[in-house]
Amino acid sequence: MKSETVICLNAGKWTSLTRGVHNVCKEMAKKYQVLFVSKPPERDEINLGNGLKFLPSIRKIDKRLFYLDWPWWALKIHRLKGMEALMAYLRYKIITYASRKIKTENIAFLYVTHPVGFPYLKFFQKEKKIYHVFDNYSQYVTYHKQLDEYENENLKKFDYVFYLSEELLKTKIRFNSQSYFLTHGVNFDLFSKACSKGTLVPQEVEKISKPIVGLIGAISGKIDVDLLLYIANRKPEWFFLFVGPVLLAQKDSKTFNKLCNKENVLSSGYQPLEILPSYLKPMDVTIMPYRRTGHVNWINPLKTLEYFSAGKPVVSISLDAIKEYRDLIYFADEPEEWINQIKCALNEQNRDKKLKRMTIASNNTWAHRIENFYNIIGEEKWSNFD
DSSP states (O other): OOOOEEEEEOSSOTTSOOOHHHHHHHHHTTTSEEEEEOOOOOHHHHHTTOSOOSSOEEEEEETTEEEEEOOGGGOOOOSOHHHHHHHHHHHHHHHHHHHHHTTOSOEEEEEEOSGGGGGGGGGOSSSOEEEEEOSOGGGGSTTHHHHHHHHHHHHTTOSEEEESOHHHHHHHGGGOSSEEEOOOOOOHHHHGGGGOTTOOOOHHHHTOOSOEEEEESOEETTBOHHHHHHHHHHOTTSEEEEESOEEOOHHHHHHHHHHHTSTTEEEEEOOOGGGHHHHHTTOSEEEEOBOOOTGGGGOOOTHHHHHHHTTOOEEEOOOGGGGGGTTTEEEOOSHHHHHHHHHHHHTOOOHHHHHHHHHHHHTSOHHHHHHHHHHHHTTOOOSOOO
16 A cells, blocks of 8 residues: 555535546545545635635545545635735645645645646645646636636646547647546446346336436536437437436526426436446436537547446447447437437347447446556556557
8 A cells, every 4th residue: 555645636526426537536545545625615605605614624535535625715716816826825735734634644646637726736846747637628618718728838747648538639749748548437347237137226217118218427518408309209109217417507407397397208316326327227228419519529428438337329429539439339410310320229139239338348447547547657658548
């Protein structure tokens, strides 16, 4: 066991939906202590009284995994550059305080997963710095050009940079030659339980008529709810099961509510991670119906390998990140094409395809990913991980 600590600087909270970075931190915690640090609190959070206290606190997630809770006064200050520079220093001191509290002997490396971690780089001069790019962050904001420039300026400060998207890697490698492609992993042991006879289907799903077309994951703005409504209207004989929290803006919420009022649709809402195989088990076809927006073109969906772990047929919009699986995924971009491809997926009788999907997933676990990661930062060069 290593006595060093990895400091993870992330934009999300540990208590938010499980993302790739959560899985990476859990895997790292098998070798190092990990201190997970989210972005500083926003003024809106403080106004809402979200339980923030005056003193920082450290929550213990697991034996070697910890989460820093910011004090309310460490908030992000917009538009006041001088004040924000002072606050960045104070937040750095809070991070070092938290490191001492968990008895850190040495910092193994700084693991940054979002530009919110850039202000701390100047305070960690001697430590190894790694930037893991899970998305094209500039595509989420209106000031995308400024954020893109800010990111490009900081890339050279890192010892290693990892990209989830090969396309993004190609556009950014000129800013740091120590840049690598590192795709998602999967919790194969969990999601393969969807194939187990001992996995019970939830009661609310047991009486659903077949065939079932299913989606597991957040129903957010990147999901094309208009497409889903169109398909559900055209194919009333198919049942649609959605498993995940609904995080939609007002216009899309109205469309999704209309969709959920149909007799052939069930939205079960958020379900704990460990329960998801129970919902995945009865699905005949799984889908990734993303809306073709700016950032979607760069994504590498986490759910691809989760679906593969259960051997399920997958229908998705065409994405560069998953085109290597073109023999195992049914691609569709137009509404009628979606209907035709779901039909093909429902009629799939090829057991070899199911086994190939499961084999791919079993060879791409988070343990595999972190082993690749360690090999690279240990100076060994890899050109392809799969």
